[in-house]
Amino acid sequence: MKNSLVKEGKAEFYASLEDxxxxxxxxxxxxxxxxxxxxxxxxxxxxFSDKAKPRAKPVRIALPLAASGARGIRxxxxxxxxxxxxxxxxxxxxCFKAIKKGLKKNNLAFPVFKEDANEFILKQRxxxxxxxxxxxxxxxxxxxxxxxxxxxxxxxxxxxxTAALCGTYPQACRRKYWAVPIRNFLMKEIGLRILIRKVQxxxxxxxxxxxxxxxxxxxxxxxxxxxxxxxxEQCNRVFREFKHLRVDGLDFEARNNPEKxxxxxxxxxxxxxxxxxxxxxxxxxxxxxxxxxxxTLADETETKAFGFYELHEIAKKLRTSPPRIIKVIDKLREKxxxxxxxxFSGTGVKTKAGLKEIEKIIKQQQQ
Numbered sequence: 244m245k246n247s248l249v250k251e252g253k254a255e256f257y258a259s260l261e262d263x264x265x266x267x268x269x270x271x272x273x274x275x276x277x278x279x280x281x282x283x284x285x286x287x288x289x290x291f292s293d294k295a296k297p298r299a300k301p302v303r304i305a306l307p308l309a310a311s312g313a314r315g316i317r318x319x320x321x322x323x324x325x326x327x328x329x330x331x332x333x334x335x336x337x338c339f340k341a342i343k344k345g346l347k348k349n350n351l352a353f354p355v356f357k358e359d360a361n362e363f364i365l366k367q368r369x370x371x372x373x374x375x376x377x378x379x380x381x382x383x384x385x386x387x388x389x390x391x392x393x394x395x396x397x398x399x400x401x402x403x404x405t406a407a408l409c410g411t412y413p414q415a416c417r418r419k420y421w422a423v424p425i426r427n428f429l430m431k432e433i434g435l436r437i438l439i440r441k442v443q444x445x446x447x448x449x450x451x452x453x454x455x456x457x458x459x460x461x462x463x464x465x466x467x468x469x470x471x472x473x474x475x476e477q478c479n480r481v482f483r484e485f486k487h488l489r490v491d492g493l494d495f496e497a498r499n500n501p502e503k504x505x506x507x508x509x510x511x512x513x514x515x516x517x518x519x520x521x522x523x524x525x526x527x528x529x530x531x532x533x534x535x536x537x538x539t540l541a542d543e544t545e546t547k548a549f550g551f552y553e554l555h556e557i558a559k560k561l562r563t564s565p566p567r568i569i570k571v572i573d574k575l576r577e578k579x580x581x582x583x584x585x586x587f588s589g590t591g592v593k594t595k596a597g598l599k600e601i602e603k604i605i606k607q608q609q610q
Contacts, residue, residue, distance in 0.1 A: 246258055246259055246269065246270050246337075246341055247259070247260045248348075249272060249311070249313070251274075251277055251280070251313055251317065252277075252280070252281065252284065252317045252320070252321055253317065253320040253321050254313060254316040254317045254320055254321075254345075254349060255316075255345070255348050255349060256311050256312055256313050256316050256341070256342075256345035256348070256349075257270065257311065257341040257344050257345055257348075258270045258271070258272030258310075258311035258313070258341065259271070259272060260272070266378040269335075269337040269338075270310065270311050270335075270337050270338050270341040271310040271311065271338070271378070272310060272311045272313060275462060275463075276376075276464070278461055278532050278533055278536070279376070279401060279461070279464070279466055280313060280314045280317055281317075281532070281533050282457070282459075282466065282533045282536075283314060283318070283374060283399060283468075284317050284318055284321045284322060285523045285526065285527055285533060285537075286397070286399075286456070286457060286468055286519070286523060287302075287304075287318055287322050287325060287372065287397075288321070288322045288324065288325065288523075288526060289519060289522040289523045289526065290397060290456075290519065290522075291322075291325045291327075291371070291372070292324045292325060298326065301326040301327050301328045302325055302326065302327045302328070302371045302372060303327075303328050303330070303369070303370045303371050303372070303393075304318065304327055304328065304329045304330065304370065304371065304372045304373075304374075305330050305332075305363075305364055305367065305368075305370040305372070305373045305374065305391070306329065306330065306331050306332060306374055307332045307360035307361075307363050307364050307373070307374075307375070307384065308332070308333065308360055308374075308375070308376055308377055308384075309331040309332055309333045309338065309342055309355075310333055310335075310338050311338065311341055311342070311345065312331055312338075312341065312342035312345045312346065312355075313345075314374065314376070315329045315331050315342075315353070316345055316346065316349055316351065319349070319351050319353065320349060320351075328353070329353045330353065330354050330356065330363075330367055330370075331346075331353060331354070331355045331356065332355070332356040332357070332358055332360065332363040333357065334357055334358055334359055334360070335357075336357065339355060339357040342355050343355050360383075360384055360387075361383070361384060361386075361387040364384070364387040364388060364390075364391045365387050365390065365391060367391075368390070368391030369391055369392065369393045370391055370392055370393065370396065371392075371393050371396045371397070372396060372397045372398075372399070373388045373391065373392055373396070373397075373398050373399070374399045375388055375398065375399065375400045375401065376399070376401040377401065377403075378403060379402075379403055379404050380402055380404045380407075380419055381400045381401065381402055381442070382419055382441070385400075385441075385442060385445040386445060386448075388445075389445050389446045389448070389449055389451055389453070389471075390449060392451070392471050393471070394451075394471060394472065394473040395470070395471060395472065396471045397456065397468055397469065397470065397471065398442070398446075398453065398468070398469045398471060399466070399467070399468045399469075400438070400442055400466070400467050400468075400469070401464055401465070401466050402438050402464060402465045403463055403464045404419070405431075405434060405460075405463060405464065405465060407419060407420070407424070408420065408424055408434030408435075408437055408438055408465065409424060409426065409430040409431060409433075409434045410424035410425050410426030410427075410430050410434070411426065413426075416437065419441075420437050420438065420440075420441045421441065421444070421508075422437040422440065422441070422506075422507055422508055422509060423505065423506050423507060424437060424506065425488065425490065425505075425506045427490075428553040428556055428588060428591070429488075429490075429495065429550055429551070429587075431460045431587045431588070432460075432550060432551065432585075432587045433488060433506060433507075433509060433550075434460075434465065435458055435459075435460055435465050435467070435514070436507075436509035436510045436511065436514075437507070437509045437510075438465050438467065439455055439458065439467055439509070439510040439514075440485060440508060440509050440510045442467065442469065443469075443481050443510065446469075446471070446478075446481075447478045447481065447482070450473060450474060450475055450478055451471055451472070451473055451478070452471070452472045452473070452474065452477035452478045452480060452481045453469035453470070453471055453472075453481065454469065454470045454472065454481065454512075454513075454516075455467055455468070455469060455470075455510070455512070455513065455514050455515060455516070456468045456469060456470045456515070456516045456519050457515055457516065457519060457520065457523075457540070458514045458515060459536060459540060459586060460586070460587065461536070461586075470516065481512075484510055484511050484512035485508050485509070485510065485511070486498055486499055486507065486508065486509065486511040487499070487500070487501045487504030487505075487506065487507040487508055487509070488504055488505070488506040488507045488509065489504045489505065490505060490506065492560075493552070493553070493556055493557055493560060493598060494597075494598040495550050497509075497511040497549050497550075511549055513544065513547070514540075514543075514544070515540050515541075515543070515544045517541070517544045517545070520537055520540055520541045520544060521541065523537055524537050524538065524541060536586060539583075539584060539585070539586045540586065542583035542584065542593075543583050543584075543585055543586070543593050545581055545583065546581045546582060546583050546593045546594055546595065547581070547595070548581075548593045548594055548595050550593075551585045551587060551588065551591040551592055551593045551594075552591065552592050552594070552598060552601050553588060553590060553591050554566055554568055554571060554590050554591070554592060554601075554605070555590045557598070557601060557602060557605060558605060561602060561605060561606065563605065563606070563609050564609070565590065566604075566605050566608050566609075568584065568590060568592065570608060571592055571601065571604055571605065571608075572584070572592060574604045574607075574608075575592070575594055575596050575600070575601075575604065578596070578600070580594050580595065580596040580600070581594065581595070582594035582596065
């Protein structure tokens with residue numbers, strides 16, 4: 244299969260272009276994951292910028308599953324204010340050759356390896372940034388990643404096995420993520436929180452606390468960037484945010500007592516670092532992704548709410564027509580509650596106001 248020259252962002256690289264995206268591609272590349280790569284570029288620009296945080300040594304970046312090399316080439320070209328050492332790796336011979344060819348095309352010189360991903364990470368450690376972007380679950384790569392990340396570094400994790408995390412295959416979720424998923428309107432947020440806890444568990448074995456810096460779901464995948472903080476007390480802080488989910492119809496609660504809960508355990512803390520998101524927003528284009536998504540995440544983070552309320556489900560329960568979401572949000576804000584849309588659902592509202600308050604607003608709007 245002949246590889247094509249592809250352009251994404253400022254990068255040009257070589258990859259297999261087929262109508263059907265599968266891991267059988269000679270040089271794997273999924274155009275639908277451009278947002279994933281663009282978000283990584285923005286985060287690295289913001290978090291590791293030499294202008295904001297001068298560094299004595301270059302940022303060591305590990306791409307153990309580099310495939311076409313698209314992500315790394317974009318980081319090299321689009322993060323000019325970050326002095327960096329990018330290490331590419333893929334054990335596939337075609338990918339190995341494509342990465343080298345892509346680097347040459349862009350006049351870049353970085354080392355390229357052809358090894359098992361875990362062996363590569365452990366041999367070349369330590370790193371300041373490790374990007375785990377597999378086809379399926381990130382589980383096989385978590386141990387080597389947390390062993391090899393420096394204090395105050397970033398581990399980026401992608402999971403595409405959303406069917407397990409969102410409750411379509413609950414037994415698979417139990418086996419792989421040690422948690423019970425939910426299959427209702429909350430499934431995407433709960434699936435993301437289950438994933439976060441699993442990665443954090445891997446880190447705590449080595450006294451490394453992983454706090455979500457940026458997390459979201461998009462199309463067929465979950466994506467989380469973790470701040471790494473070393474120390475037992477930091478790990479205890481993480482552990483205190485492990486809770487279970489109690490569900491009562493359309494209402495819900497995160498609680499400590501597993502005997503009275505059906506789902507989880509999961510991470511019940513903040514999903515995003517507000518300060519980092521604002522830094523990223525400052526350099527993003529606001530009218531298109533990832534800027535649009537970042538704006539929604541910033542609004543969600545401001546509410547500090549666990550979960551969200553699905554207005555169509557509530558309207559169905561009340562036997563009335565669905566309200567306009569913006570009117571509900573405005574009314575909640577008039578009453579002093581922080582409220583926003585959520586990227587988890589086009590008809591969901593994030594707020595701490597509670598179900599009864601939202602039902603009251605919906606009833607009033609129908610009068």
